[in-house]
Amino acid sequence: MLFGMLTAMAATLTALAMPQVLSWLVNDVIAGGAAMTVVLLAGVIVAALGLLEAAFLYLRRTFTIEPAAGVEYGMRIRLFSHLQRLPLAFHDAWESGQLLSRTMTDLNFLRRWLGFGLIMLFTDVVTIVAGIVLMWGSAGILSLIYFCGALPLVVMVWQFSLRFQRISRLSQDQAGDLATNVEQSVHGIRVIKAFGRADDALEQYSELADTVRNTEVRKGRLSATFDSLLLLLPELALGVALLVGLFHVADGQITVGGLSAFFATAMILTGPVTMLGQQLGNAAAAIAVLNRHDEVANEKPTIVEPEHPAPFIAADAKGDLSFRGVAFRYQDAPEGSETLRDITLDVRRGETLAIVGVTGSGKSTLLQLVPRLYDATAGTVLVDGQDVRALPLAQLRAATAMAFEDATLFSGSVRENVLLGADPELSDTEAEALLDLALRTADAGFTYDLPEGLDTRIGEQGLSLSGGQRQRIALARAIAVRPKILLLDDPLSALDTATEERVTERLREVLRGTTTLVVAHRTSTVALADRVALLDDGRIVAVGTHASLMQSDPRYRFVMADLQSERLDVERLADQTGAIEITGISAADPGEESTNHGKRDLRGGASNDL
Numbered sequence: 001m002l003f004g005m006l007t008a009m010a011a012t013l014t015a016l017a018m019p020q021v022l023s024w025l026v027n028d029v030i031a032g033g034a035a036m037t038v039v040l041l042a043g044v045i046v047a048a049l050g051l052l053e054a055a056f057l058y059l060r061r062t063f064t065i066e067p068a069a070g071v072e073y074g075m076r077i078r079l080f081s082h083l084q085r086l087p088l089a090f091h092d093a094w095e096s097g098q099l100l101s102r103t104m105t106d107l108n109f110l111r112r113w114l115g116f117g118l119i120m121l122f123t124d125v126v127t128i129v130a131g132i133v134l135m136w137g138s139a140g141i142l143s144l145i146y147f148c149g150a151l152p153l154v155v156m157v158w159q160f161s162l163r164f165q166r167i168s169r170l171s172q173d174q175a176g177d178l179a180t181n182v183e184q185s186v187h188g189i190r191v192i193k194a195f196g197r198a199d200d201a202l203e204q205y206s207e208l209a210d211t212v213r214n215t216e217v218r219k220g221r222l223s224a225t226f227d228s229l230l231l232l233l234p235e236l237a238l239g240v241a242l243l244v245g246l247f248h249v250a251d252g253q254i255t256v257g258g259l260s261a262f263f264a265t266a267m268i269l270t271g272p273v274t275m276l277g278q279q280l281g282n283a284a285a286a287i288a289v290l291n292r293h294d295e296v297a298n299e300k301p302t303i304v305e306p307e308h309p310a311p312f313i314a315a316d317a318k319g320d321l322s323f324r325g326v327a328f329r330y331q332d333a334p335e336g337s338e339t340l341r342d343i344t345l346d347v348r349r350g351e352t353l354a355i356v357g358v359t360g361s362g363k364s365t366l367l368q369l370v371p372r373l374y375d376a377t378a379g380t381v382l383v384d385g386q387d388v389r390a391l392p393l394a395q396l397r398a399a400t401a402m403a404f405e406d407a408t409l410f411s412g413s414v415r416e417n418v419l420l421g422a423d424p425e426l427s428d429t430e431a432e433a434l435l436d437l438a439l440r441t442a443d444a445g446f447t448y449d450l451p452e453g454l455d456t457r458i459g460e461q462g463l464s465l466s467g468g469q470r471q472r473i474a475l476a477r478a479i480a481v482r483p484k485i486l487l488l489d490d491p492l493s494a495l496d497t498a499t500e501e502r503v504t505e506r507l508r509e510v511l512r513g514t515t516t517l518v519v520a521h522r523t524s525t526v527a528l529a530d531r532v533a534l535l536d537d538g539r540i541v542a543v544g545t546h547a548s549l550m551q552s553d554p555r556y557r558f559v560m561a562d563l564q565s566e567r568l569d570v571e572r573l574a575d576q577t578g579a580i581e582i583t584g585i586s587a588a589d590p591g592e593e594s595t596n597h598g599k600r601d602l603r604g605g606a607s608n609d610l
């Protein structure tokens with residue numbers, strides 16, 4: 001970067017040497033009637049200076065590209081890794097578009113500014129200062145006039161920078177909102193289409209785009225006003241200087257060469273003076289970018305391991321799980337509105353415990369406390385008798401695996417998706433065996449029949465799959481971790497009852513010895529669990545076997561009946577629309593673009609959307 005600045009400065013000084021050569025040509029060569037060789041020499045000097053300037057410009061570009069791209073790369077990696085370490089509470093609070101724009105467009109702008117804007121700002125300032133010095137040498141009084149004309153600009157520059165910084169920040173934030181809107185519309189395109197809200201989506205997008213446009217116009221106007229003043233004041237001063245200069249030439253105080261050099265230098269300064277406004281605007285925008293970057297970079301990761309974590313190795317974990325007086329409140333929830341309260345529960349190693357409760361009772365939240373996706377706000381979660389907050393985070397997360405109802409698949413092959421959390425030390429044969437076991441257990445054998453088998457690309461950039469197919473791959477991913485504690489957050493909701501039962505039974509066989517917490521809605525799944533915990537408004541109100549609770553607890557009977565009827569409603573509705581997932585029968589809507597490529601499962605979209 002330093003070399004870039006030095007070469008930029010050298011190019012500028014080379015350009016400024018031209019008027020001095022001009023002065024010499026006018027005063028000594030032309031007026032003095034010099035010999036042909038001197039004239040030729042003058043030509044060679046002018047050409048050499050031109051070449052030198054071009055060479056310096058080339059060097060400036062090459063010297064600055066690499067460091068600027070390096071800074072962008074470094075900041076991007078650091079920010080991304082920081083985002084990975086920030087807790088879910090942070091991601092809950094931040095819009096995706098704001099993070100997207102900070103990692104992409106903002107840093108891209110910063111690279112361009114470092115590689116060009118900053119250098120040019122520096123060069124322009126050096127050129128202007130050096131030019132004024134040279135003008136002083138050529139015609140002192142005239143440069144004083146010029147300088148006085150430029151003096152008010154100092155105040156204007158300061159005010160402009162502050163205002164431009166504010167407006168740049170606004171436009172960057174608005175661009176972030178626009179990115180969030182695009183992201184949501186793309187992700188929610190099915191819902192938008194299904195509900196016929198395309199026009200509303202467009203209207204909402206147009207409103208945001210219009211806000212961005214208005215801010216950009218305001219930015220442009222501010223820049224234009226400043227640019228014109230920046231040019232006008234020195235030009236006015238130059239007009240006065242020309243008048244005074246002509247009088248001084250007439251009375252012999254300034255030579256014709258001196259006056260020519262003065263004006264040639266002033267002409268050279270016109271470019272940098274005009275560009276100064278733009279460069280200052282860019283500098284103000286770069287400061288706004290850095291502020292936006294720092295807002296994220298300065299966020300402290302709150303879910304961290306202690307400096308000296310307790311000894312715990314995932315492979316040796318036993319799988320005992322306990323909750324002791326656990327309470328939890330989401331960051332944005334008001335004081336006193338805990339999602340979980342006073343949870344005390346012991347899950348024995350190898351036990352399968354079903355968590356049952358009406359919607360919003362806190363089942364998912366409870367599961368997420370185990371791998372520390374959130375930390376309990378009171379009480380303790382213990383794994384193998386140790387507070388999870390005292391354990392090495394990576395080992396804790398290697399000992400647990402989670403499958404969510406909303407199955408997220410990454411762009412990559414089936415193999416890559418399923419083996420995402422598997423032990424990286426496994427040999428190829430072991431990995432293949434594990435892959436097969438996980439897929440078969442999760443009833444995801446259909447993946448072998450995909451166009452390229454397990455190498456078929458799925459996820460956002462690949463083949464689209466039905467809700468049920470995605471869920472089964474996500475479940476296989478959790479199984480492939482071979483966790484000591486498996487957390488299943490209703491990951492089979494898109495499957496039909498028979499398949500869910502089959503998968504649950506296989507899971508019990510394959511994961512014998514694995515402690516499992518499963519959020520379930522169906523009697524069949526709940527009945528397969530060793531015990532059931534009933535969650536009501538964030539509290540555990542009953543624990544026991546399904547049979548005993550059905551017999552003894554009216555609240556449990558009520559919740560189960562409620563969940564069952566809810567389920568039946570969903571299935572009935574899905575049956576009517578012909579869109580429920582029924583293993584073994586292909587009945588995809590012919591009007592809908594078929595994405596399961598003749599595979600056995602139908603889309604589970606309707607039940608998902610509901």
Ligand SMILES: Nc1ncnc2c1ncn2[C@@H]1O[C@H](COP(=O)(O)OP(=O)(O)OP(=O)(O)O)[C@@H](O)[C@H]1O
Pocket residue numbers: 092330331332333339357358359360361362363364365366
């Ligand atoms: N990220 C979040 N930020 C703030 N509040 C949340 C967040 N996630 C969930 N909640 C709130 O916490 C409560 C419990 O949610 P949770 O998802 O744990 O319930 P649940 O029993 O799993 O529900 P369901 O059966 O519908 O999945 C709800 O009132 C919900 O609005």
